[in-house]
Amino acid sequence: MARIVDPRCPRCGAPLPVQPGMDTVTCQYCGARSLIDRGRKPTTAQVPQGMHVVRVAPPSGNAAVVTVMAAVAGMVTASAIAGFLAFGPSGASGAGARPLLGAGPGTYFDDRPMIADVNGDGAPDVIGKSSIPGREAWIGAYDGRDGKPIWKTAALAKDATTPEARRAVVLDRVVSVDALGKAQAYDLRTGKPSWSVPLGEKAKRVCQGDGVVVVETVDDAKHGLDPASGARRALAKDAACKPVPSSNEGEAPGYQLVNSSRFDALGLPRVYGGVEGMTAHHALVPNGPGPRFLLGSRSKGSQVGMAAAVEKTKVLWKTVVPGVDPLTTSTSGVDEAAYEGGHLVVPYDMKDHGEGTRLACFDGATGKRLWDVQIHKRSQVSHGISTSANDVFYATWTALYVFSLRTGELRYMIGTEF
Incomplete structure (x- = not known):
């Protein structure tokens, strides 16, 4: 059969x-x-x-x-x-x-890619949930140079694979919090289990405190955990908790991606009319000084993706995101991006699902288009985008595509295409 x-x-x-x-x-x-x-x-x-x-x-x-x-x-x-x-x-x-590196037939990489040096060679590697649908799922680490597997955990329990689960790399631990509030830590170098702790509530965010793993739960509580043992650690009131490589939506170690409800608090231009000719629903806000980037669509005529750089409310530049005929692209605009080393990278969908998704890269200071490439001609569902100093990591439902940040050249893939 x-x-x-x-x-x-x-x-x-x-x-x-x-x-x-x-x-x-x-x-x-x-x-x-x-x-x-x-x-x-x-x-x-x-x-x-x-x-x-x-x-x-x-x-x-x-x-x-x-x-x-x-x-x-x-x-x-x-x-x-x-x-x-x-x-x-x-x-x-x-x-x-095409056979893909770092995975056997029918293996999916289906997670927001987490970037960290796993094998200690000084180069960033990739960590994320992988799976063989209908059989098992695990967290795997892959060499950032070529995508070859470094280690994989034992099969995850079902509750650790749902959308409510959270994963992060904190203080040489890969921390997975399942939908039942159980935190399981793995050694970053080997993938071997280190400790597990029940939190009693679902996780909202995983971040790094002062030498401690912090899990923020949906009841707004913060749980401090010792990275070596998982023992409970007291947290100072209002203690800072910095972003780490994680599955946290809209958050990365170097920036945060926010929706329009936070524009006023961050001093960003208004959604409508703040940037002439553009409606902005999201913004990428890098840590520290420098421009901030608005993401949205053209406000007049056909709705196509647009991006703009601003300094407070001053517009530094704005541009149409698609590097192909804009009318062949999705009318829903853009709502996802990554930023690294002065490069703003923005994925955008084609109108025809059979034409898939593309990736555009802009100089953050001038708005000059540096490259624009086809990611794939398959799924238009994104698991997230991450960057390192040299590469862009874009994940769909089933595969991770790794491109050179400088040239846009496809370096390798992990997983199996649709």
């Missing part, structure tokens, strides 16, 4: 681990439930309210062909029609698939 491989979730586009004999499947990322149709062609009345339908077609030749349809109260969505995948017997995607 041909192996049934992962179709996409009709709601969010994440892979669904459909296995033989399953009648329903739940997306591990967005929680959407789908009914599996193997040729029964359920009627609208047979589809529960709010449930999608994932149709698994009979295998053809040596490949199992999977077609994804969405039915919400009997309505088929455009995103579901786009969910057509063909897989070969190795588990890699169909025509044009």
